Amino acid sequence: MSTQGQHVGESLWPIELKPSQNPLPAAQREEILANPGFGKYFTDHMVTADWTEELGWHNAQLVPYGPLSLDPATNFMHYGQAIFEGLKAYRHEDGSIKTFRPIANAERFQRSARRLAMAELPIELFLASVNALVQQDAAWVPGGEDQSLYLRPFMISTEVGLGVRPANAYKYLLIASPAGAYFPQGVKPVSVWISDDYVRAAPGGTGEAKCAGNYAASLIAQAEAASHGCEQVVWLDAVERNWIEEMGGMNLYFVYGSGDSARLVTPTLTGSLLPGITRDSLLTVAADLGYLATEDAISVDQWRDGAQAGEITEVFACGTAAVITPVGQVKSRKSGHWEINEGQPGPVTMQLREALLNIQTGQVPDKHQWLHTIC
Structure with missing residues (x-):
């Protein structure tokens, strides 16, 4: 001491x-x-x-x-x-x-x-x-x-x-x-509300900064999500109100396909969404596990149609607090309602969560030198 x-x-x-x-x-x-x-x-x-x-x-x-x-x-x-x-x-x-x-x-x-x-x-x-x-x-x-x-x-x-x-x-x-x-009773997928009426950030704004005002401005949409029975809000781009950006205070990942052929996509950093450290880490962890992980634009229609066609098999959010949170249901005033993986956590999601937690807690070697020893 x-x-x-x-x-x-x-x-x-x-x-x-x-x-x-x-x-x-x-x-x-x-x-x-x-x-x-x-x-x-x-x-x-x-x-x-x-x-x-x-x-x-x-x-x-x-x-x-x-x-x-x-x-x-x-x-x-x-x-x-x-x-x-x-x-x-x-x-x-x-x-x-x-x-x-x-x-x-x-x-x-x-x-x-x-x-x-x-x-x-x-x-x-x-x-x-x-x-x-x-x-x-x-x-x-x-x-x-x-x-x-x-x-x-x-x-x-x-x-x-x-x-x-x-x-x-x-x-x-x-x-x-x-x-x-974060999930004392086991990992449970969340339901999300796509905000058609409110915008978190716009190009040239403060979206990529972790500033208090961004979170204050998000609370009305979070309350709207809760009023529709959803636990989190998903933000769209400010210009076209069409492209998925992030979920509440977390980044999003979409899993296409399954098994060894599964691939992951996370929305491209545009300057209006937060460059999450967990998001960045998962791009590397996914590659370590043999998955192709890329950044790309994903629209609301692509998410809905992909999920309904079985092309998008899993969706999860990621951030420091929860590490990885599966998304099970999506609701939207304009685009309707749909489920992902029958509302259950997917195998790729859970594999990535375990892999990242194992690095953070020292269960596997830290080959990327991400850990900083304090005492």
Whole structure:
């Protein structure tokens, strides 16, 4: 356990350690870890750092988890300069703790900041913050099947004052939350609603940035999906309202055919959908398993007709939280209703899910060097 005033990550970026004198008692922590859910509980500490025009990035420190004190005129609350990331730390069988492709998250965090005219966080500081928090709160990393520690890096503008312009001050924070199995009762396909009336992002917009505003704008369509008995919303392109882009906060994959001849297609990155790290990883994992995996445009009609003709045999969404989620039913106001694989998880979907989870949890060799050892 680190002590007051020490620094970690000197080779990356120095993080001053100011650990809590009153961490949650071990018995209470273990009670939480027995059934953590997702995003309900948070570890004892967080990492913060500040940026100003005069000093650049400075004051990086690990401190007790707690509230922030903000002026009512703080910039991000009015003009929305807020971005975030999501990644996981996994406890392996040998007791070590590793994260999955954190540099890819750090690079996307920089791209999101650039798009919102925010200060870009150095990759070294991103990685050092992850190392510091996970090392300090290592006891919070669960070791059960499909369990992990979810890490949420985020940045907000902190200049005080009204005026529509890029802020002159920013704060970076990293918090962590133990995460249980996403499908505790077994993997179950979701039903999705194709949004014909709302658009998530348009060309030239912020679609490929992981910014808070994108998610706020999606909530009305998510509510519409729920009103039609669906668990998730599928977004179409903004120009023709015809091409599949992504599902909620996840990317989509379509499986054509079956067995050894199956091939996978994921919608091409157009600048208006998020370049998911799980999506990118699955292009490689699919190839490792012998499947042809490509990027291409897929229309609503191609999805419906392909599923009804038996050409599209499986569909799944992918992202950090759930890894892979099968899609079983599709509903649309304009295009009707159809099922995929009789509403059941498909074999290719489940094979890919197992293969990626095995890499993340150390069950198979990490031949692509995606894992980053923390402790």
